[in-house]
Amino acid sequence: MGGFKKNKIEDKRLKFKSLMKIIAGVDEVGRGSLIGPVYAAAVILNRSVNYKILKDSKTLTKEKREILFNYIKKNSIWATGRASVKEIDKINILQASLLAMKRAIKKLKKKPSQILIDGNKIPDLKNYNLRAIVKGDQKIPSISAASIIAKVTRDNFIKTLAKKNKGYHWDQNFGYGTNQHLKAIKKLGVSLMSFGFISGNDTICDNEGDAEIKISFNGTAPFEFEYAINGINQPSITTFINPYFIESSQEGTYSLVSYSADGSAGTVSGNARITVLKSPTAIISTITDTISILDPSLHFTSNSLGDINLQTWNYGYDALFDTIDNPTREQVAEKLLEYLEKEVKLGTKVNHIMRHTVGLYHGQIGSKDWKRYLSDNMMARDSDFQKAKHIMTIVQNNEKANQLNS
Numbered sequence: 001m002g003g004f005k006k007n008k009i010e011d012k013r014l015k016f017k018s019l020m021k022i023i024a025g026v027d028e029v030g031r032g033s034l035i036g037p038v039y040a041a042a043v044i045l046n047r048s049v050n051y052k053i054l055k056d057s058k059t060l061t062k063e064k065r066e067i068l069f070n071y072i073k074k075n076s077i078w079a080t081g082r083a084s085v086k087e088i089d090k091i092n093i094l095q096a097s098l099l100a101m102k103r104a105i106k107k108l109k110k111k112p113s114q115i116l117i118d119g120n121k122i123p124d125l126k127n128y129n130l131r132a133i134v135k136g137d138q139k140i141p142s143i144s145a146a147s148i149i150a151k152v153t154r155d156n157f158i159k160t161l162a163k164k165n166k167g168y169h170w171d172q173n174f175g176y177g178t179n180q181h182l183k184a185i186k187k188l189g190v191s192l193m194s195f196g197f198i199s200g201n202d203t204i205c206d207n208e209g210d211a212e213i214k215i216s217f218n219g220t221a222p223f224e225f226e227y228a229i230n231g232i233n234q235p236s237i238t239t240f241i242n243p244y245f246i247e248s249s250q251e252g253t254y255s256l257v258s259y260s261a262d263g264s265a266g267t268v269s270g271n272a273r274i275t276v277l278k279s280p281t282a283i284i285s286t287i288t289d290t291i292s293i294l295d296p297s298l299h300f301t302s303n304s305l306g307d308i309n310l311q312t313w314n315y316g317y318d319a320l321f322d323t324i325d326n327p328t329r330e331q332v333a334e335k336l337l338e339y340l341e342k343e344v345k346l347g348t349k350v351n352h353i354m355r356h357t358v359g360l361y362h363g364q365i366g367s368k369d370w371k372r373y374l375s376d377n378m379m380a381r382d383s384d385f386q387k388a389k390h391i392m393t394i395v396q397n398n399e400k401a402n403q404l405n406s
Contacts, residue, residue, distance in 0.1 A: 021114055022111070023044065025118075028100055031093050033174065036154070036158055037087075041080045044077040065151060066152060072148060080149065084263050094121065101117065115130045117133065194220075202273075203275040207279045212245045212246070224261075225259040226259075228254070231255075254271065256269070329361070330399050341385065350378060
């Protein structure tokens with residue numbers, strides 16, 4: 001009798017332990033489609049779920065799938081993952097499916113005790129208890145639920161592509177090789193590729209902030225791209241922002257490596273460059289620190305940006321702002337506009353140059369008006385060069401006011 005009671009207690013413990021397990025089901029969809037990414041879902045069902053109504057998504061009508069889709073979302077912990085067209089082409093459809101599964105599993109808000117996967121392959125995931133089950137979507141409720149979540153999620157995504165690619169009936173065939181789809185391809189050809197374009201040249205000092213490189217897209221978000229600096233690939237980026245700006249202080253040539261919109265691979269073109277200059281330095285040295293009143297000039301050498309130049313400073317009575325070595329603020333502004341126009345044509349941002357001119361009227365009449373105009377019109381990332389031409393009017397007014405006050 002004692003042995004019987006002990007076995008009965010042990011059975012209860014094992015049953016309780018199994019009930020405490022957090023089991024996730026995983027399935028994928030899209031492997032047979034001619035377009036778009038492959039999707040996967042991972043689902044941990046609540047214990048209150050009616051398991052009897054969960055079936056393989058392929059055996060359900062569209063209407064029934066959508067009803068169960070909403071039911072599962074409300075009664076489970078779930079997550080989806082996907083692998084892009086670019087990844088499918090690179091690693092093959094099987095590995096891309098496993099990658100989508102891996103991403104879905106890692107996105108779950110709770111780590112499962114056991115993961116049951118439809119099929120005979122499992123993704124490469126360390127520290128997870130994984131088990132493959134052939135035809136698991138027909139046997140295991142959590143896998144059936146995952147097949148429904150993955151199917152409806154991907155179908156909804158393909159519907160957005162159908163709006164941009166008329167005539168292929170993707171909202172009906174979802175990219176699979178039906179007679180309807182194949183006839184459309186024969187008639188219309190393959191769908192047009194989206195493209196990503198990188199542009200812009202920027203120059204900064206090594207003690208300045210980041211430079212900006214612009215990337216423009218066509219197609220439908222999300223946009224996924226990978227770029228390289230001097231031929232070295234950088235981590236891929238996914239964004240809904242168009243155009244997208246890369247902020248970097250690394251010198252070199254920037255190019256796009258790959259691009260996809262809505263999971264569909266596109267073409268890439270263009271290039272951009274960031275030039276980083278060393279911070280200017282000046283070294284002044286003289287033979288003597290005494291000058292004659294008959295020749296009030298001081299000769300010195302300056303070392304700036306690697307160039308050594310012989311300069312002369314005139315300390316005579318008429319030296320201040322009256323010689324060619326001391327231009328007026330109006331002359332400075334005129335030269336600035338010439339330089340700015342050249343740089344803008346090369347892709348330099350207006351604000352990257354004009355932000356260094358804030359102190360042009362420091363301590364002078366008109367300082368507030370000057371700073372206010374710069375702040376309102378010249379400091380934004382998309383500042384218009386045409387507005388820069390108005391600074392000459394401000395400069396001329398300020399010069400007149402300062403002359404009258406002198």
